[in-house]
Amino acid sequence: MSTTESGAKPRIPSPSPRSALPELSTYTASSEDDRIDGLKLVADSVAQQRQTAAKMLVTHPLNLALFALAAAVLAKYIVGEWDHVYLLGTTLGGLVFSCLVAVRWATARYLVHAEAINWAWLGADQMVVVKWGEEIIGALVLGWADAEGGKKKGHAKRRRGKAVVRAWTVRGKYRGKGVGEGLLEEAVRVAGERGADGIVFGGDHANSKRVLPALYNGFLDKQEVRAEKALEKVADEKGNFRQRRSSPTWGSR
Incomplete structure (x- = not known):
């Protein structure tokens, strides 16, 4: 005789712990x-x-x-x-x-410098974000440098030149968990779709400012070098650009 026939209540499977976790999503913010x-x-x-x-x-x-x-x-x-x-x-x-x-x-x-990060600074550039549930935990600002003049301008559907990362950051407690790499991968994907020749960090990106003499900037400079290497790695592995960084003419057009 089954448990239902004997009058006992059927056992309902307990939900998986993973079903209660918020959803992690990476996308270009439009709102x-x-x-x-x-x-x-x-x-x-x-x-x-x-x-x-x-x-x-x-x-x-x-x-x-x-x-x-x-x-x-x-x-x-x-x-x-x-x-x-x-x-x-x-x-x-x-x-x-x-x-x-x-x-x-x-x-x-x-x-x-932090107060200068506003709508005017963002301009027409794209904001790529990582959202954990309802919280934005990572952000990347993607601009563009024309092949001719190198100045940042608004995006077109397809245009020559390089995509420029103007900011890349992850909320402190989520660092070291792959969130930053996910942002770079999304930026590389978007840049490739728009026909970029490559993707680089902007020389005046949000965290490039230094207010102390060079003697005291070693740690920040090392962070910047690691960020550049991380972008190069993702671009070489995931990028779909007209020219690979390994090409001797990469960046010359």
Whole structure:
């Protein structure tokens, strides 16, 4: 006798845990809301460079050595009696505070650059996004450089020249999970469909700005090199351009 015939309720299979996960999708944003969210994500990535730059200033060996030297000089001239130890403590506290204010001031221009990421900056360029459920977690801005003059202009259905990546970023907690590579693959696909000769990072892309001397930009520069290599890899593997990067005449037209 079946369980139904004996009066027991039939067992309903429990839903798969995967069925509750939000959908991950990568596409060219057409709605204003998606484009705004993508712009905000790009602007946030520029603002976050301030934190990286500040960390470089605080932890750089040269700056640490200068701070230690200043502290030693203060200790030499202040410490003489027990009463002066307290004076040294307050003086060093003031020195630390002054250094932090200087770091904050030195890196403030990253916020100015972040504020410049707006509708005028985006222009007619395409915004490629990755959406996880209802949240935009990755954004890439795709522009165009004409073969003749190299200036960015609006898109046409098919035109000669190179596609230019003007911004590429992923929300922090989703990095290292393939989201960024998915953005690059979509950008390469779109560029190929529009007849591009190739695809490169723009020299003035959103995260290219540096507000500190070159001495402190090593980490940001390494990030940029890794991004360029990632784009080259995807373009070589997934691209459908008129000329491959390996060709000796790639980029000359």
